[in-house]
Amino acid sequence: MGKQSDAKQPGVSESERLLFGGPLRYDMGWNSHSDAFLELGFRSMVVRLPVLLSASMRLAWQADRQAARTVLAAEVGRGLAQAVSLLAVNSVLGRLIGGGPLEDRLREAVPALVTMGAVMLVGALLRAASTYATGRLEPKVERVATERYLELAAAVELSAIEDHAFHKLLDTAQYGASSARRMIPSATRVINAAISMIAAAGVLTVLHPALLPLLVTMTIPSAWSALTIARRHYEWYHAWVQHVRAGRLLGALLIEPEAAPEIRVHGVGPFLLRHFRSMAETAEAEQARLARLAARTGLIAACWTGLATAATYATLGGLLLAGAMALSVAGTAVIAIRTGSQSLETLVMEVNSLHEDALFVGDLQRLYREAAERAIPVGGVALPDDPREIRFENVSFTYPGDATRPALDDVTLTLPLGKIVALVGENGSGKTTLVKLLAGLYAPDRGRILWDDVDAARADRRLLAERVAMVAQDFKRWPFTARVNVAVGRSSVPLTDERVAGAVAEAGAGDVLEDLPRGLDTLLARNFSGGHELSGGQWQRLGIARAAYRSGHILIVDEPTAALDARAELEVFEKIRALAGTGQTVVLITHRLASVRHADLVHVLEQGRLVESGTPDELLASGGVYAELYTLQAEQFTAKVPAEEAG
Numbered sequence: 001m002g003k004q005s006d007a008k009q010p011g012v013s014e015s016e017r018l019l020f021g022g023p024l025r026y027d028m029g030w031n032s033h034s035d036a037f038l039e040l041g042f043r044s045m046v047v048r049l050p051v052l053l054s055a056s057m058r059l060a061w062q063a064d065r066q067a068a069r070t071v072l073a074a075e076v077g078r079g080l081a082q083a084v085s086l087l088a089v090n091s092v093l094g095r096l097i098g099g100g101p102l103e104d105r106l107r108e109a110v111p112a113l114v115t116m117g118a119v120m121l122v123g124a125l126l127r128a129a130s131t132y133a134t135g136r137l138e139p140k141v142e143r144v145a146t147e148r149y150l151e152l153a154a155a156v157e158l159s160a161i162e163d164h165a166f167h168k169l170l171d172t173a174q175y176g177a178s179s180a181r182r183m184i185p186s187a188t189r190v191i192n193a194a195i196s197m198i199a200a201a202g203v204l205t206v207l208h209p210a211l212l213p214l215l216v217t218m219t220i221p222s223a224w225s226a227l228t229i230a231r232r233h234y235e236w237y238h239a240w241v242q243h244v245r246a247g248r249l250l251g252a253l254l255i256e257p258e259a260a261p262e263i264r265v266h267g268v269g270p271f272l273l274r275h276f277r278s279m280a281e282t283a284e285a286e287q288a289r290l291a292r293l294a295a296r297t298g299l300i301a302a303c304w305t306g307l308a309t310a311a312t313y314a315t316l317g318g319l320l321l322a323g324a325m326a327l328s329v330a331g332t333a334v335i336a337i338r339t340g341s342q343s344l345e346t347l348v349m350e351v352n353s354l355h356e357d358a359l360f361v362g363d364l365q366r367l368y369r370e371a372a373e374r375a376i377p378v379g380g381v382a383l384p385d386d387p388r389e390i391r392f393e394n395v396s397f398t399y400p401g402d403a404t405r406p407a408l409d410d411v412t413l414t415l416p417l418g419k420i421v422a423l424v425g426e427n428g429s430g431k432t433t434l435v436k437l438l439a440g441l442y443a444p445d446r447g448r449i450l451w452d453d454v455d456a457a458r459a460d461r462r463l464l465a466e467r468v469a470m471v472a473q474d475f476k477r478w479p480f481t482a483r484v485n486v487a488v489g490r491s492s493v494p495l496t497d498e499r500v501a502g503a504v505a506e507a508g509a510g511d512v513l514e515d516l517p518r519g520l521d522t523l524l525a526r527n528f529s530g531g532h533e534l535s536g537g538q539w540q541r542l543g544i545a546r547a548a549y550r551s552g553h554i555l556i557v558d559e560p561t562a563a564l565d566a567r568a569e570l571e572v573f574e575k576i577r578a579l580a581g582t583g584q585t586v587v588l589i590t591h592r593l594a595s596v597r598h599a600d601l602v603h604v605l606e607q608g609r610l611v612e613s614g615t616p617d618e619l620l621a622s623g624g625v626y627a628e629l630y631t632l633q634a635e636q637f638t639a640k641v642p643a644e645e646a647g
């Protein structure tokens with residue numbers, strides 16, 4: 001928590017206070033907000049702007065070249081039209097204020113007036129063209145940026161997804177696409193305002209060289225203030241992104257169906273709400289501090305602008321009084337100063353929002369770069385067509401972060417293909433980690449994984465994944481129909497009913513589908529209308545059907561029967577054995593040692609090390625860890641219940 005308080009909180013139970021030292025002392029572990037990773041100076045922001053602007057232009061270019069060209073041309077044209085119109089105003093004023101009869105002066109002013117009208121017409125047409133092209137461009141830019149973001153995020157290594165720094169970047173970069181979209185209209189207004197300001201500045205310089213520095217002095221304060229406020233906002237966002245995310249997570253937990261039973265039975269609702277409030281209040285206090293700073297910065301800038309404006313008009317008056325400037329020129333100068341400062345104001349405002357958006361687009365660009373660096377490599381050597389075995393040779397692996405011991409420690413073992421291999425061991429012994437390495441999800445820190453004599457580290461990862469079907473402990477329950485939930489096992493091949501039916505039969509999941517109101521077409525997402533929920537065991541059978549549909553050469557099943565009743569468990573093991581009979585290799589992780597009896601080979605792991613290997617009978621006879629665990633489980637069935645003993 002950002003804030004700790006000893007003050008009595010209304011609604012905090014005494015037990016909660018005793019348990020956690022009050023709710024605000026109960027550290028959830030993920031809500032730190034002190035790791036700002038960007039330091040931005042005013043100068044570096046100004047220097048970075050053109051780079052970021054060109055990045056958004058590149059996105060526009062990729063999204064729709066034609067529209068990008070139209071927008072650019074129209075905005076440059078509009079800026080030039082304003083310059084011409086300013087010159088025409090100067091000419092009209094010069095004619096009207098000059099000597100001679102009024103009728104003659106009016107007649108002489110007509111061409112300039114006509115020019116002004118024509119320029120206004122052209123300006124209106126260009127504006128319409130720009131509006132239309134911008135409207136077309138904006139959604140495309142957002143789509144292109146989002147698509148790229150999602151595509152790259154889906155292609156990175158699992159270790160990147162699990163890395164908190166990369167995840168933070170994923171979080172911040174997700175705003176990049178909508179920022180890129182917003183940058184398009186901002187960028188058009190910046191281009192337009194910049195050109196019209198340059199035009200006004202040019203006219204002013206022609207009228208009198210002293211006027212330009214005055215215009216610049218008038219504008220610098222608001223530019224400084226706007227950019228400073230934007231920088232603070234961005235820095236705040238980065239420093240607090242974890243906090244914001246945690247707040248959102250708490251809000252989501254309160255309404256998600258999976259948490260709903262515990263929230264109601266264990267009364268977790270008020271507890272989560274209090275944390276949510278405390279986090280929101282901490283964030284509010286920080287935002288109030290920023291608002292105070294923004295108000296102060298704005299006020300300083302306004303004073304500075306006021307003084308500069310007074311100095312500008314005083315200079316103009318002085319020049320007039322001294323006879324150094326004609327009245328018509330002074331009139332044009334006033335209009336040019338007004339146009340210039342208005343354009344400047346627009347420019348500053350738009351540069352401000354452009355800058356803020358550009359910073360988020362900068363995050364998106366950074367994500368693109370880092371995701372490309374951490375992408376699953378493409379290409380590599382081919383794996384043998386029909387390997388005899390996969391061999392782990394002195395494999396060690398430690399999860400990144402602050403792990404106290406390796407998850408796998410110098411493991412050497414063989415997985416003969418076409419057989420059932422069981423991995424056995426207590427919780428946390430490294431079984432799941434081993435199969436994740438086998439599937440190529442992680443690479444060993446040391447040692448090799450050999451498919452016959454081909455090192456998996458050099459293999460084409462896409463081809464390796466092709467060979468593997470996996471029913472993980474926490475396999476995804478996709479919120480789609482039952483049919484898609486099976487066929488998603490191999491989404492690259494056309495979905496056919498025969499193939500789905502075959503997989504369902506192989507997995508023995510037929511009766512699960514019979515119970516569904518619309519069979520395979522039942523939507524398995526309770527949150528949607530017409531959606532249906534399966535029990536844990538029913539899901540598990542559908543998961544196995546998915547793996548059967550994939551028909552990889554190696555089937556990895558991690559705790560396949562954890563949620564199954566005794567009859568279903570027997571059935572599922574029968575099915576798994578049958579899959580092995582078709583030539584598939586089955587790598588089975590289970591705590592039900594009775595089910596391991598039919599395995600061809602058992603590897604026993606303990607604290608990341610391989611401690612035993614052999615057939616179930618050999619291991620039972622050897623009296624080692626496997627035999628001990630097996631006897632423990634068997635005794636649970638043979639031991640007398642205490643009541644009977646007492647009786």
Ligand SMILES: Nc1ncnc2c1ncn2[C@@H]1O[C@H](COP(=O)(O)OP(=O)(O)OP(=O)(O)O)[C@@H](O)[C@H]1O
Pocket residue numbers: 162399400403407425426427428429430431432433434
């Ligand atoms: N994604 C992860 N990041 C960091 N550490 C992890 C991760 N997954 C597992 N670990 C750690 O690695 C060790 C081995 O975990 P693993 O999941 O491989 O064990 P397991 O034998 O499959 O356990 P179980 O029987 O409970 O499923 C454990 O100490 C665990 O805390």
